[in-house]
Amino acid sequence: MKFLSQRLLFIILSLVFVLAAFYVYSNFIQPEYTLVSELRGRLAAKADTLERYETAFLKLEQMLGGQNVNQLKESVSRILPNMPDDAYLSAQAVGFAKLQGLTLMSLTNELEPIESSNSRVIRSLGILKTEVKVRGTYSGVRSYVNQLENNLLLIDLMGFAVEPQKEGSVGSSEVLEYTLTLHSYYQTD
Structure with missing residues (x-):
């Protein structure tokens, strides 16, 4: 080649x-x-x-x-109790109303039906519904709602209604009647 x-x-x-x-x-x-x-x-x-x-x-x-685990459990149970604590919630509602100079007209507590949780990790929550009727000024009610929301107990404001004073009521024209619907939660299971 x-x-x-x-x-x-x-x-x-x-x-x-x-x-x-x-x-x-x-x-x-x-x-x-x-x-x-x-x-x-x-x-x-x-x-x-x-x-x-x-x-x-x-x-x-x-x-x-x-932090001590028992202390942590106690703090959580104060925020989210293990059973409905209507006495504690009522005491909070009445005490805060008095602090703000509001007149408490009525207070009713009612347990809502419990919705069960499908998760094994997350416990079911129960709801304690409270209806509070107070009479007072707007600024007093605003401070009252603020105190309830910043309270240690877990509370949600679910309803808020304003009505003028009933006929024959004594007081200034700034004083109105307020109906607040609150939900407080507790652990079940």
């Missing part, structure tokens, strides 16, 4: 190898490389999530280690 034809054969053979390398790269290596990159991203995301959970767990352990 002549030197020129031998050289041409090596050039063609090297071109075939280069084309074969491109074929192997594009059909086998590049898809696997893309898959590996995606898996690395997932691994990094899961590692980050694990690190955040570990950090949160350590902070929770530090909080629980620094």
Whole structure:
């Protein structure tokens, strides 16, 4: 074989190898490389999530280690009692009304039906519905509602109605009658 034809054969053979390398790269290596990159991203995301959970767990352990667990349970049971405590709620409603100079006209408590929770972790909550009728000024009632909402016991204001004073009532024209519907929550199960 002549030197020129031998050289041409090596050039063609090297071109075939280069084309074969491109074929192997594009059909086998590049898809696997893309898959590996995606898996690395997932691994990094899961590692980050694990690190955040570990950090949160350590902070929770530090909080629980620094505070007595019984004290924590007692605080939670004051906010969300284990049974309906209508006497405590009534005392709060009456006491805050007196503090704001409001006249308490009526107070009624009623237990709402309990909706059960499907979760084993989350306990069902019961609702104690309280309707309070007071007479007083707008600023007094506004402070009263603010005190109820910022109270230790978990209370939501569900309804609010304003009425003028009844005929024959003694007092200034700024004094109105207010009906407040409150929901207080308690743990069941």
